Amino acid sequence: FNLLAHPEVIVxxxxxxxxxxxxxxxxxxxxxxxxxxxxxxxQFGEYQQKTRRTIPVVELKRIG
Structure with missing residues (x-):
């Protein structure tokens, strides 16, 4: 499931x-x-050091 393509979710x-x-x-x-x-x-920092890309951070904001 891709949050960029489908940002509305149920938490x-x-x-x-x-x-x-x-x-x-x-x-x-x-x-x-x-x-x-x-x-x-x-381990998140360790993984960031091993990759060239910036690991995205996603915030889930309550709606409704």
Missing amino acids: ERGTDKYAAKAMVVTGGERDRVFARQVALRP
Whole structure:
């Protein structure tokens, strides 16, 4: 499933279920979010170092 092609999704987290829209985070905000992710899961930083592409960060915003 491609979030860029189909950004409207249903999120299920525990017993919570809601509609959301996927949005790619860019620039400094992307860097801040990715750094927080790396702090929680260092393997994300390790993978970023092994690839030439920038790993995208996607935010799911609740809608409706």
